[in-house]
Amino acid sequence: MNYKNYINGSWHDAKSGKKFSVENPFNQEIIAEVPDSNFDDINLAVSSAKNAYLDWCLMTAGERRDLMRELANKSRENAKDLAKTISMEMGKPFAESLDEIDTVADFLEYYGELARDEVGRIVAPVDSKTMSLVRYESTGVIGCIIPWNYPLALMGWKLAPALAAGNTVVIKPSEITPLSVLHWCSLIESILPPGVINVVTGYGQSAGEPLVTHLDVPVITFTGSVVTGKKIARLAADNLKKVSLELGGKDPMIICDDADIEIAAQGASWGGFVNAGQVCTSIERIYVFENVINKFTEAIIEEAKKVVLGDPFAKDTDIGPMVSKAQQENTVKKVEQAVRDGARILTGGNIPKNLGNGYFYQPTVLDNIRSDMEIVTEEAFSPVLPIQKVSSIQDAIIQSNDSIYGLGCSIFTKDIDRALTAADDIKSGTICINSPLMENIAAPFGGMKQSGIGREHGKEALDEFREAKHIFIDYKQEAKDWWF
Ligand code: NAD
Numbered sequence: 029m030n031y032k033n034y035i036n037g038s039w040h041d042a043k044s045g046k047k048f049s050v051e052n053p054f055n056q057e058i059i060a061e062v063p064d065s066n067f068d069d070i071n072l073a074v075s076s077a078k079n080a081y082l083d084w085c086l087m088t089a090g091e092r093r094d095l096m097r098e099l100a101n102k103s104r105e106n107a108k109d110l111a112k113t114i115s116m117e118m119g120k121p122f123a124e125s126l127d128e129i130d131t132v133a134d135f136l137e138y139y140g141e142l143a144r145d146e147v148g149r150i151v152a153p154v155d156s157k158t159m160s161l162v163r164y165e166s167t168g169v170i171g172c173i174i175p176w177n178y179p180l181a182l183m184g185w186k187l188a189p190a191l192a193a194g195n196t197v198v199i200k201p202s203e204i205t206p207l208s209v210l211h212w213c214s215l216i217e218s219i220l221p222p223g224v225i226n227v228v229t230g231y232g233q234s235a236g237e238p239l240v241t242h243l244d245v246p247v248i249t250f251t252g253s254v255v256t257g258k259k260i261a262r263l264a265a266d267n268l269k270k271v272s273l274e275l276g277g278k279d280p281m282i283i284c285d286d287a288d289i290e291i292a293a294q295g296a297s298w299g300g301f302v303n304a305g306q307v308c309t310s311i312e313r314i315y316v317f318e319n320v321i322n323k324f325t326e327a328i329i330e331e332a333k334k335v336v337l338g339d340p341f342a343k344d345t346d347i348g349p350m351v352s353k354a355q356q357e358n359t360v361k362k363v364e365q366a367v368r369d370g371a372r373i374l375t376g377g378n379i380p381k382n383l384g385n386g387y388f389y390q391p392t393v394l395d396n397i398r399s400d401m402e403i404v405t406e407e408a409f410s411p412v413l414p415i416q417k418v419s420s421i422q423d424a425i426i427q428s429n430d431s432i433y434g435l436g437c438s439i440f441t442k443d444i445d446r447a448l449t450a451a452d453d454i455k456s457g458t459i460c461i462n463s464p465l466m467e468n469i470a471a472p473f474g475g476m477k478q479s480g481i482g483r484e485h486g487k488e489a490l491d492e493f494r495e496a497k498h499i500f501i502d503y504k505q506e507a508k509d510w511w512f
Contacts, residue, residue, distance in 0.1 A: 031062045031206070033069055033229060034213040036076035037222025042230070043068040050207055053119040053349040054340055054386040062206045065230035067238040070198065073226035074244050077169040077196040080223025085166045085194040089144040092192060096140035098219045100133040106215050113211045114180060115340040117204075119348040119387070120303055122341050132184035132212070138469050139490070143192035146487050148496075157504040164494045166194030167270070171239040173232075173250040173260070174209070176202035176351050177306045183209050186249045189489040191224065198245070199227045200236050204352055232256060240264055247493060250274065251308075254407075254432075254478050261481075272482030272492045275475055276407040277435030278312045279465060280428040282450060283324055284421065284441035285317040291462075292440040293327035296413060299438065299464025301335050301391045304347045305411035306355070308479075309436040309458070309465035313404055315424045318417040325395065325415060329375045332391040332413075337380060347411065349386035356387040359410035363392060366403035371414065372396040399427060407433065421446045425453045434476030436465045457483070 031050075032039040041047075042063035049058045063069065084092070103110065111125035118125075148163040172186040179201060190197050201209040206229040213227055228235055236256075240248050240263045250260050251274040264271045281299065283292045299311035316324045340348040350356045356379065363377055376392030389411055397404060397414040404414055418424040428437055428450075438460040439450045451459045457474045460466055467473055472483040482492050 029060070029211065029214065031060050031210045031229075033063050033065060033073070034210060034217070034225070034227040035069070035073045036080075036226065037217060040069070040072070042066070043072075048203065048231075050117055050205070051352070052116050053351050056385050059116055060207055062210070062229040065228045065235045067234075069228050069230070070200075070235060070238040070242060073198045073228045074169055074239070074242050076223040077198050077226050078244050080221055081166075081168055081196045083221060084191075084196050084224050087194070089147065089192070089194075092194070093140035093144060095220060096136045096188065096191060099216050100136040100140075102215050102219065103129055103133045103136070103212065110180065110208065110211055110215075114205075114208045115348070117207045118176060118179060118351055119340055121345045121348055124303065125340075128178055128181040131181040134469055135184040135188035139188040139192035142487060143189075143194075143490060146490055155502075157502065159501040159503065161499040161501070163497045163499055164193070164490070165497050166494055168195060168246045169244055170195045170197045170493055171242070171245045171248045172197050172199045173236050173239065173248065173252065174199065174201050175252045176204040177303060177308070179205040179208040180212060182251050183212070185484045185489070186251075187225070189484075190249070190493045193490050193493040195247075195493050196224045197226065198239060199225065200239055201227065201229060203229070203231045237263060240269075241266070243267060246270060247272075249482075249492060257480065270492075272484075273480045274308070274482070274484060275435075275478065275480040276409070276433060277308050277310070277475065277479050278405070278407050278431050278433040279309055279436040279438070279456070280313045280315055280424075280431075281311045281464065282418070282421070282424040282428065282437070282439040282441075283314065283316040283320065284439070284443065284446055285320045286442045287320070287440035287462075288442075289320060289323050289327050293324060293331045295438070295440065295464040296328055297331035297335065297391070300413040301332070301347055301411045304350045304389065306351060306409050307465075310409070311413065311438070311464055312408060313428075314413055314415045315418045315427050316415060317424075318419060321415070321417045325374065325393075328393055328413065328415070332375045332393050335391045337383060337388050337390070347391070349383075349388045350410075351387070353387055355409070356389055359389045359408070359412065362403060362408045362410055363394075363412060366394055366397075366401060366412075366414065369401045369403070370396055370398065371401065371403060376411070399430060405431070421449060425450055428454050432478040435474075435479035436460065438464050
């Protein structure tokens with residue numbers, strides 16, 4: 029496949045002619061080259077999206093729903109091919125990549141339908157024979173900036189509510205995983221009018237920033253790191269642009285002494301190691317009641333040792349390589365720093381020797397942890413679980429809240445009072461009781477504190493992509509004294 033920018037329904041090289049290559053993290057093979065785009069390419073894509081907006085926003089929600097259903101069907105029909113592209117460029121196991129395609133299709137179906145209901149409301153009138161309508165209107169061209177850890181699913185999270193609300197989009201995928209989004213566009217190109225979806229590949233500074241600062245893009249929806257999120261917020265502020273920011277996390281898991289330790293350890297292993305720990309809602313800190321910490325530690329070590337690392341296309345693989353050499357090196361550095369700070373490696377802590385030149389890292393469990401260590405305060409985005417003991421639920425809540433992040437949190441207990449106290453008092457966008465982090469398409473997803481601004485999923489996501497307008501109607505048509 030020839031991977032080019034997808035603009036106005038056709039395929040374009042970067043105007044500069046420049047390209048960069050995309051690597052398979054399992055074997056370091058170069059699998060494709062894509063346009064290294066800059067302002068000129070972004071500008072072309074934005075003007076294409078702006079032209080397409082004129083007709084797309086005038087369609088009925090039902091007409092858009094029908095087209096979005098076709099996009100969903102096409103995604104499902106081609107799920108295996110698309111999943112192959114995700115696993116090749118990102119390294120995650122094939123079954124997990126298939127799940128991403130399901131997510132994209134689900135989001136397209138869900139928002140296509142939801143936008144037919146969620147069009148506005150009538151509020152109490154201020155006077156007799158008057159009416160106040162609140163109408164939710166589309167905003168225009170939405171700039172979508174996407175990270176590499178879920179290259180298609182996270183596109184779906186943004187694209188589906190944006191389109192359903194009547195907007196057109198310009199998508200800038202991660203420079204590390206641009207192929208899945210382009211592959212998907214090649215499958216759906218005959219379904220939508222040209223310009224409704226545009227994709228421009230490139231690096232953050234040269235392609236992402238021109239999208240953020242473009243005057244014809246009123247909304248930026250971004251998923252990525254806190255550092256980049258802050259930069260985008262600063263750039264967007266110059267034009268008072270609306271931003272939604274889905275950023276990093278340092279999600280705590282609390283294990284109480286009445287929890288089923290085996291189930292909690294299985295949940296911690298999955299929540300900490302799935303996708304090689306490269307999930308914004310990965311379990312990144314574990315707080316265990318002191319009277320069960322030994323039992324839990326034994327159980328989590330056992331679970332960590334069971335995790336199978338390997339070829340993303342092998343049936344028994346649980347986790348593939350990390351996405352890049354930089355990501356692997358980052359993990360090595362984080363664990364080395366933790367050890368220098370006094371942590372003890374209970375299992376893992378190395379690059380495995382028997383897996384060729386893929387960017388693997390062993391599932392790792394650490395103890396001897398203090399709250400001021402970097403491995404507790406900074407997002408690792410790695411398969412590393414630091415364990416600390418706590419003396420009570422209050423202690424666990426204090427530790428959990430002692431963070432700049434507030435994305436998710438989970439608690440394992442059979443005591444409903446403890447569970448709901450944690451749900452009340454922990455500042456995070458999601459709280460899961462007796463489960464590692466779970467999402468629900470119909471429930472808002474997002475972060476408090478520095479984990480972000482705005483929400484994805486549910487009806488809340490539609491609001492990120494539309495404006496509320498008040499329409500006042502006086503149907504008395506009588507003369508009136510307006511002056512106070
Ligand atoms: P990143 O911030 O490095 O990059 C994300 C995207 O932003 C990429 O497309 C990149 O090219 C672009 N970008 C970089 N600099 C830019 C700039 N100056 N202007 C505009 N765009 C720019 O993040 P990443 O390494 O791709 O992803 C990992 C991070 O994403 C982690 O911190 C993770 O927690 C976070 N994440 C959050 C969620 C969530 O929903 N909260 C989901 C997935 C990932």
